[in-house]
Amino acid sequence: MTSKAEKGGGAFRGIKLLLCENPLPPIGEAIEAARAELPLSNYYTEPYSEPLRRLISERTGVPERLIHINAGSELILRQLFQRLGRQVHLLAPTYVLFPEIAQSYTETRLRPEADFRFDLSELEIPAGTSLAVIVNPNNPNGGTFDMTPLPGLLERYRDTYFLVDEAFIGMAGQSVAHQVPRYPNLLVTRTLSKAHSLAGFRVGYAILPAALADDLNASNDAYPLARASQAAAIATLENEDKIRERAATLRGWARDLAGELEALGVRTFPSETYFFLADFTPEDAGEIAESLRQKDILIKPLNDPQLGPAYMRVTTATPEDNMRFVAALRELL
Template sequence: AEELAQAVRGLALHRYPDREAVELRARLAQAVGHEPEGTWVANGSNEILQQLLLAYGGAGRAVACFEPTYAMHARIAWTTGSEVLREELPPPWRLDAERLVRAAERAAVVFACSPNNPTGNAQDPEVLAEAARRAPGTLFVVDEAYVEFGGRSAAPLVRELPNLAVVRTFSKAFALAGARIGYCLAAPEVVEDLRRVRLPYHLSALTQAAGLVALRHRDEALAILDAVREQRDRISAALPELGVEAFPSEANFVLFRPPRPAAEVWRGLLDRGVLVRDFSTLVPGCLRVTAGTPEEVDRFLDALKEVLA
């Protein structure tokens, strides 16, 4: 925080920011092993999604989403005037190339979330790449908001596939949700299309400064994730001992189905000072808990034990 404050004090805020965010994009590209020309930054990954849909979706075009998944994919598609094609995936919620290619026959944009929110499972990048090769006229967008916690990234495949774009965020692994920094790894021509639809000076000097400070501490931030994964795996192992179905997760959360009604368990946990997410409208009977500190996980498991007693 002090380093960020110092960086902000050095900014010339009476001037407009670098509209291309050249330094941030270059540093980010170097950090993730991509080319700066194919790296784009915006105010959170939601703005990246919006820009992609403004460029490739819109009136007269369709966008495919596989549910249960991140609700903003469909919501942002709707706001851009795109037709939203929803397809339900059964557990374990794994995509296959045939399903993706069928969706691409009708859709200009196909979304895949890996690791998926709220289920936590990761998709196979090679499956996504195969679909992109077989449907070159469709843009495949891989939302990797949680990829630092687990799963294989599709980013290395972007160089050979101009119709594959990877979207990530600083909100999860970097714990910078308040800074609103998201980025896209894609072909330079995709970034050029995003440049055409972005608002002028869309990324403030403050946001760019926050991103640069975060990148200087990237290795430290990623090292902390081992502790998060440890607590996630601890939750996954403990839940079945309480008679709770836990779904495998590569993210920083665990989706679980208690033996009693989800709403009842949610309320019981809340009454004991523990807040989890109720996803029973998307996945029947299921709640989702985020892996926190060891003490927070202790409190969650103890509270759940009481609720289910």
């Protein structure tokens, strides 16, 4: 079993600021679509979630054959790392799952003195790397990469697969999903758990080269999603205009929260998502998190050895809950 650094809190009823969960519920159309499918739950969905695959194909402009759907993107990431994760290169700090499931890995460090920004044209991939991972927008800091240099990297390192994890692409950033058909070493993963507020429905998908997509689809459950999950996903993707409006609201909440922390003397880093990194130096983030838990506020330290003990990723809650969080911090600091 891997660590629970990104897990937990399912039964927690206080304020949760740690899991990158969207504080907004699913849109009304998704809730109604899921509710309509519940009486039909004695029946399977269409094999391989064909209606959802068709819709994703239409929206991304890639052939339906290249799309793999599963119950959450974490499962897909594990499948890809099992196949390709012999030697992985990461842009760190990154999603904590990746170091855990890589058989072996190297890192290019993103630096706080540069606000965790990095020019991908300067990326050097070590010899023997089987899989290079770019998270865009990046987790845990929420910044984006200029993806213009990606085609050059794909051409330069043809023996390396490049996985672009677009879990938060609904918040910001340049998607490269449409480029997958042109490059046999480009993989893109996405989830509807983040900007689309469907974490509890467990819907993820990947856009992959044909051979890899065929492999994952052939070895997967023919019915990867529950009927309610598939219906909620389709309804949400059919209302992307609402998702974009909500994304703007969430970014505003996160900016306001970061400003409140800055006023308390906490350094925060630029983000284009609804979460951001905070440096509580000279305080210990673990001690702060434990004190906050006693006040029914759930958050965890980043625990990145190279950054030290003062870092914490902060996810916006609603404005009201954010003010409770800030008030509790004010007492502690």
